[in-house]
Amino acid sequence: MHIPKDLVAASATPIVLSILQKEDSYGYAIIRKVQDISDNQMAWTDGMLYPVLHRLESAGFIDSYWKESLNGRRRKYYHITEAGIDECEILISQWDIVHRALHRLLHGKADD
Amino acid sequence: MFDLESQIRQWKTHVYSTGSIGQNDMEELESHLRDSMDELTDRGLSTEEAFLLAVRRMGDIEVIHEEFSKISTEDLWRQLLVPTDNPITARRNRKELGIVIGLALLGGLLSKIPALFGYGDMDVYSLLYLRNASIFAFFPVAIYLIWKRSLPILRSLLVLSIFPSGALLVNVYPSYEPHHTGLLLSLHLPMLLLFVLLYFFGGPAINREGQPLYATGWRNPNTRLNFVRFVGESFIYAILIGMGGMVLIALTTGTFDLIKIDAFPFITAWIAPFGFFGLFIVAAYLVIQKKNLIESIAPVLARIFTPLFLLVLISLIVAFLITPNQAYENRNMLIWFDIILALVLALTLYSMSSKDFSSNNASAKSQITFWDFLSFGLIISAVIVDTIALSGISMRLSAYGFSANRTAALGENLILLVNLLLLCVGYVRYFLQRQTFQAIVVMQMRFLSVYGVWAACVVIVFPLLFGFR
Numbered sequence: 186m187h188i189p190k191d192l193v194a195a196s197a198t199p200i201v202l203s204i205l206q207k208e209d210s211y212g213y214a215i216i217r218k219v220q221d222i223s224d225n226q227m228a229w230t231d232g233m234l235y236p237v238l239h240r241l242e243s244a245g246f247i248d249s250y251w252k253e254s255l256n257g258r259r260r261k262y263y264h265i266t267e268a269g270i271d272e273c274e275i276l277i278s279q280w281d282i283v284h285r286a287l288h289r290l291l292h293g294k295a296d297d
Numbered sequence: 298m299f300d301l302e303s304q305i306r307q308w309k310t311h312v313y314s315t316g317s318i319g320q321n322d323m324e325e326l327e328s329h330l331r332d333s334m335d336e337l338t339d340r341g342l343s344t345e346e347a348f349l350l351a352v353r354r355m356g357d358i359e360v361i362h363e364e365f366s367k368i369s370t371e372d373l374w375r376q377l378l379v380p381t382d383n384p385i386t387a388r389r390n391r392k393e394l395g396i397v398i399g400l401a402l403l404g405g406l407l408s409k410i411p412a413l414f415g416y417g418d419m420d421v422y423s424l425l426y427l428r429n430a431s432i433f434a435f436f437p438v439a440i441y442l443i444w445k446r447s448l449p450i451l452r453s454l455l456v457l458s459i460f461p462s463g464a465l466l467v468n469v470y471p472s473y474e475p476h477h478t479g480l481l482l483s484l485h486l487p488m489l490l491l492f493v494l495l496y497f498f499g500g501p502a503i504n505r506e507g508q509p510l511y512a513t514g515w516r517n518p519n520t521r522l523n524f525v526r527f528v529g530e531s532f533i534y535a536i537l538i539g540m541g542g543m544v545l546i547a548l549t550t551g552t553f554d555l556i557k558i559d560a561f562p563f564i565t566a567w568i569a570p571f572g573f574f575g576l577f578i579v580a581a582y583l584v585i586q587k588k589n590l591i592e593s594i595a596p597v598l599a600r601i602f603t604p605l606f607l608l609v610l611i612s613l614i615v616a617f618l619i620t621p622n623q624a625y626e627n628r629n630m631l632i633w634f635d636i637i638l639a640l641v642l643a644l645t646l647y648s649m650s651s652k653d654f655s656s657n658n659a660s661a662k663s664q665i666t667f668w669d670f671l672s673f674g675l676i677i678s679a680v681i682v683d684t685i686a687l688s689g690i691s692m693r694l695s696a697y698g699f700s701a702n703r704t705a706a707l708g709e710n711l712i713l714l715v716n717l718l719l720l721c722v723g724y725v726r727y728f729l730q731r732q733t734f735q736a737i738v739v740m741q742m743r744f745l746s747v748y749g750v751w752a753a754c755v756v757i758v759f760p761l762l763f764g765f766r
Contacts, residue, residue, distance in 0.1 A: 211328075212325060212328075212329050213328070213329045213332040213333060216329075217336075230354070230355070230356030230357070230360075230361075231329060231333065231354045231355045231356060232326070232355045232356040232357075232358070232360075232361040233356060233360070233361065233364065235322065235325060235326065235329075235361070235365070236361065236364030236365050239322075239365070258328050258331060258332070259324065259328060260325075260328050260332075261321075261324075261325045261328070
């Protein structure tokens, strides 16, 4: 299913921050991870991830360092900061509210 | 045979060419591309297929570039003359800098031409230098704009020939005592040449096939508004750089004085003219370089001075009411009136250029601000001051007859009055929401042509009309 651009843009930040909260990672791995967890439903254009990462970095939610991989390729790894963890928590609780509201509409209030 | 490395190099060049992606970002993107290819070849694709698919997955470079440039706007001011880490941009910038330095030298060299004919002494032949100054200063700017905008060569040369023919005209026309037509010509030639620069700034208004270009070209009101901004910014830059140059000259003379060397003759003969006539092209270059980078200073100055000038105009009107005969008897007062009015018009132009009127949607109605009322007040008081000036001029005309200076003042004040009245009507209609702000801008930008025609008139016809006196 195609996910509209606005929704992708809005969800990108909490998704990226949550992935980085598990472990430091680099652009390519983050993209693959997103495809994995969404069963290939959320197809981001690869290139669009980098502006998102840069924005998060300049906002101070993540920082970055270069590291060489086993095959000798240099990769830029991203690491979540304290501010990023806080931000992630806020964003996820916001998404929870939206999600709960939709869920209640569909299934009635009873299951709460 | 598929050459992966050269393909990747080509792709990198393409990514770089958009301008906003630097070396670090590029390395990150390249490493991503290679990771992506590794995965695809593991799945059994050939190198070529993997490369094509990986590039496709990366997405539209234009869109990525757009996103990147959105983030880096805060850093953009650093790009002004600071080396960029994007190699293609860097090469282009170096070439441009070379051309600009060359053209700045050309301005200085042009100013040495009179010396070849034995008119080297600037103090003795000051009127000759004054007449030609705008040609020396603006010719390099014209060449730079032609190069920068890659204008069609043949038509550009045709328009560029206004410079040599202008030079011919001003130097063939004699000038007798008291040199009024000569002075008027020196003051109006820059105005005329600014229109030539406007042509090069906007490019031709019709394309090669003879079809009119509405969206671009020097006739387009938006182009003209941008040109007005460009001129204002260049002017401010030129003043700043010029002041720096004067400090430098003072320091040099002072230091050489200490070691008993008189550097002054060398400075006045070489450094000052090269500095002065190179100033304009350098200022123009800086403004064009940073145009997309930072907000301009001219509209900010316009905002600061609009309320102040309103006070000045009101006090002028009050002063005139208290001592009414001053304006008629003192011709210097009329000159000051005219300078103030010209500045008022410039202020109106720049507050106009800073207003965001581009949106023609429903919210446009609520955009009438305090500043619009202030501009309107300024225009109204300018109309009153201009009427006072005009009555003064007509008094002098009836008392002393038509001279070159008085006729020029009459013409200018009449044109100004018409312009101010048109602005008044425009603002009233805008306040009543009968028309958009855009309409005022379009009117004003078209009206600029009247000033161009008038300047041409003063330069070409006035000396003939008034016997070159």
